[in-house]
Amino acid sequence: MVSHAFSQVDVFSTEPLRGNPVAVVHGADGLTDEQMAAFARWTNLSETTFLLTPTDPAADYRLRIFTPGGELPFAGHPTLGSAHAWLAAGGTTQGEAPVQQCGAGLVQLRRTDGRLAFAAPALVRSGPVEPALLGELVAALGLGAEEVLDAAWVDNGPGWVGLRLESAARVLALRPDHSAVPVKVGVVGPHPAGAECAVEVRAFCEPALGVAEDPVTGSLNASLAQWLAGDVLPASYVAAQGTVLxxxxxxxxxxxxxxxxxxxxxxxxxIAGTVDL
Known part of the structure; x- marks a missing residue:
């Protein structure tokens, strides 16, 4: 058993305990896949990450990302929270901002107005959703088929499908049958003009992932922006998420x-301390 530096970082909120937490284990090169998966199940957070030495010379650090149900090639709030933890622990960058290596490849980060941000990775799957799958999603979310204004694959690694509804109010009113959700699905609807945020977003996951609804989701918001920004949505905007939770x-x-x-x-x-693994 070895002690590792440990951080827990709240992401996507300026208010304490109102964002999405990620557990970060530093110096994790000696851990096995089984140890990582077991710790992720134990934290029971939507994601737990492990900072390792990069194998790509262009990267500043390497990140592995686990949910209670398995490993992800990329996820957004763990990327930001882990970069925060790495920098806070004294990490130094080769360039102006960190470059993260993960299962999806290299992810560029930057800091703007005091906030960390990542460059949205390319979609690995886009285009129309199969009618049978869309029917399953509509039923699981308790929607009428006519309420879905548009649907598309918006997968940048985790496997997202995006659904666009007519309003933020309808998004907030959803009470899904979580056991029936067949794939990860993000739902987005606009707030009224002049509201603090342009849209409301919710993220629902299939039961095997071990997380029914993710509080605030960077990867989903990235892929929704790639789908809708500059067309249905402004090129730049603020999204609200986690309200129901x-x-x-x-x-x-x-x-x-x-x-x-x-x-x-x-x-x-x-949270900052050590963890014995």
């Missing part, structure tokens, strides 16, 4: 002059 997530989406979508938010260390 008692959180106050705020996800900042910005499209730069080169067309790169950056997804960011506040990060705050809430």
């Amino acid at each position: 008692g959180r106050r997530g705020r996800v900042h989406v910005e499209t730069d002059e080169a067309g790169v979508i950056w997804v960011g938010g506040a990060t705050r260390s809430t």
Whole structure:
């Protein structure tokens, strides 16, 4: 058994305990896959991450990301929270901002207005949702088929399908049958003009993942922006997420002059110590 530095970081909220926490284990090169998976099940957070030495010389650190149900190639709030923890522990970058290596490849980060942000990774699957699968999703979420204004695969690694509804109020009113959700699905609807946030987002996961609803989701917001920003939604906007769960997530989406979508938010260390694994 070896002691490792440990951090727990709250992501996507400026208010304490109102974002999405990620557990971060530092110096995890000596841990086995089984140890990582077991610790992720034990924390029972939506994601637990492990910081390792990079194998790509262009990266500053390598990250492995686990849910209670298994490993993910990429996830957004763990990317921001782990970058925060790595920097707070004295990590130094080769360039102006960290470059993360993970299962999805290299992820560029930056800091703007005091917030960390990541460049949205390319979608690995896009396009229409199969009618049978869409029918399962509509039924699981308690929707009428006519309520779905648009649907698409928006998968940047975790496996998201996106559904667009007519309003934030309808998104907030959803009471899904979590046991019937067949794949990870993100639902988005607009707030009224002039509201603090442009849209409300919710993220529902299939039972095997071990997380019924993710409080605030960077990967989903990134892929929804790639789908909708500059067309249905503004090129840059703020999304609210976690409201139904008692959180106050705020996800900042910005499209730069080169067309790169950056997804960011506040990060705050809430726990620091050691863990014996």
